[in-house]
Amino acid sequence: MDLLRTRGPGNFTVEDIAEAAGISRRTFFNYFASTEVVIASVTHGFLDKALQQFRLRPAGEPILESARAALVELADPMTVAPIAELYSMGQANPMLSRSELEAWDHCTVEIIDAARERFAQGSGVEIDELYLRALAGSIISCGKAAMDVWFARCGGDLSPDSLSNLRQLLIDSMSLLGSGFASHSPATPSQDRH
Amino acid sequence: MDLLRTRGPGNFTVEDIAEAAGISRRTFFNYFASTEVVIASVTHGFLDKALQQFRLRPAGEPILESARAALVELADPMTVAPIAELYSMGQANPMLSRSELEAWDHCTVEIIDAARERFAQGSGVEIDELYLRALAGSIISCGKAAMDVWFARCGGDLSPDSLSNLRQLLIDSMSLLGSGFASHSPATPSQDRH
């Protein structure tokens, strides 16, 4: 993160990281296949927290409600801080966005698993894979959309106001999803935000 | 594609591609930044076709209906063939899935633009960015989910039966999205498929 801040993405080598960490280049590669995965681990940690929250929700609850609750947990300073910083650097940077994409995708896979488990217990009925995957993918997409809009609007600001804005965006995106995108005007958000 | 087929992903170098194409390694890099983007261009072409169809739809039509129509156009042998082959190779391969992810993401961005244009004309009202991005992202996710399920089920088979299966999956995924995922049982697809 220090190197990212000072030199900017793409302007330092693995050797620099190794030196800064007091280890050899070779040792770095023993633990990480590339700089990308190191950086992705930040986003990964962020999304892991959401996953964790999701799994804690009661099994009977509607998935969308669980997702909403899990996502809202993310709108907390300590949690968003690292990813906000990454985002602000990576908005235009192909290398960063790539590893972020991968992290979001990985999260989708995990949500699919979590949701499958939830449905499996209870009914012996066969699970509709399409339902599962389409829903999980949409949830992640909506979460990502909320984050994107938040960054565009607040530029990663961590003030309480900004964070409550993020919370509201996450909630709104889930209700859009739950209402089937109300199939009409896109100019009326469900709620006014200050 | 020949090299992919014969040697498998990751088992050939840019030099091999250049040689097979009768050009120099340097010339390859004049046109493509990496092997990845070459491969991504296949998926890219596939999604471009959907985009194109989407843009052809009447501006008054509900977005989800336009998306459904655009996606269904993809379920045609000539169009799916290349991507089906890629998918069957890339299922387990990190390098391939990565470039595919990027292509899908790029398509999301383009749908957002297309949808924004559509809404912009007509009303002078400010557009809800969250609505736009969440919807576009969800559409893409559902399309991807349908493709994933199809591959899991049919393994990229191009027979008429298999393709009509794909068509139905695409339609189903859009109606799931349109109905807000009916927030109940995941075990009842909207329609029986042979």
Added chain:
DNA sequence: GTGCATGTTTGCACTCTGCGCAAGTATTTT
């Protein structure tokens, strides 16, 4: 403490990527 076993770190060497540069070769314009 000595010796041994297991695990980690490192240097070395090598292949491959990606790209700047300048020289070469086509193609088109005038």
Added chain:
DNA sequence: AAAATACTTGCGCAGAGTGCAAACATGCAC
């Protein structure tokens, strides 16, 4: 035909990523 423009290529270099074997550290038994 000469000049302008576009495309291709070879060369050289910095950096990624990895196998291998030597060096080093740590823990354990005696």
